[in-house]
Amino acid sequence: MATVTLKGNTIHTLGNLPANKSKAPNFSLTKTDLSSASLADYQGKKVVLNIFPSVDTGTCAQSVRQFNEEAAELDNTVVLCISKDLPFAQARFCGAEGITNVEMLSDFKDGSFGKSYQVEFSDGPLQSLLSRSVVVLNENGEVIYSEQVPETVDEPNYKAALEALMDA
Incomplete structure (x- = not known):
């Protein structure tokens, strides 16, 4: 069980993120067109998993x-934005915001x-929603x-995640 906070109040997740140098667990998630996506679909690419509670909150949307x-500037890299939001809400958000360089799952x-x-x-x-986290995978x-963001309302460390991509 990992401990984070929500506006200073302690809450918990099921456990800890996968360890560095470990093989990332496979997944089956739903795209905005209701088709399925798995980690195998991105084989050979660098992958950023941007994980968050809901796109309908300010920090998640940001x-x-x-x-x-x-x-938009990354070579051979895909950014997957993952939440438990319905695919319809994810598609609505991306359409309204002109979001085209990430994939919502x-x-x-x-x-x-x-x-x-x-x-x-x-x-x-926020029980059963996803904790704000970023996981970066190599090819x-x-x-x-x-990174599991310690305070849920805070943004992740974008710079550190992107630097990890450059070093991979």
């Missing part, structure tokens, strides 16, 4: 905007992503950087 802007069907990456909140007002699907 992380999608920021990674959308940064991703939903863990709404069975929550298996949140469980396998240990980012599902286990208690508190071989190995974890090269991870």
Whole structure:
């Protein structure tokens, strides 16, 4: 169980993010067109997993905007923005914001992503949603950087995540 806070109040996730140098767990998530996506679909690419509770909150929306802007300049890299929002809400947000450089994926069907990456909140007002985290994978699907944001309302360390990509 990992401990983070929400506006200073302690809440917990199921566990810790996958360790650096470990093979990232596979996943099956839902795209905005309702098709499925798995980690295998991105084999041979660097992958940024931008994980958050809901795109309908200011900080989550900002992380999608920021990674959308940064991703436009990255070679052989895909940014996957992952939440339990319905794919319809994710598509609406991207359409309204002109977001085109990231891929929105939903863990709404069975929550298996949140469980396998240990980012599902286990208690508190956000219980069963996903904790704000960033996991960066190299072309071989190995974890090269991870951050579980200690205070849920804070933004992730974009610079550190992007530097990990440059060093990979």
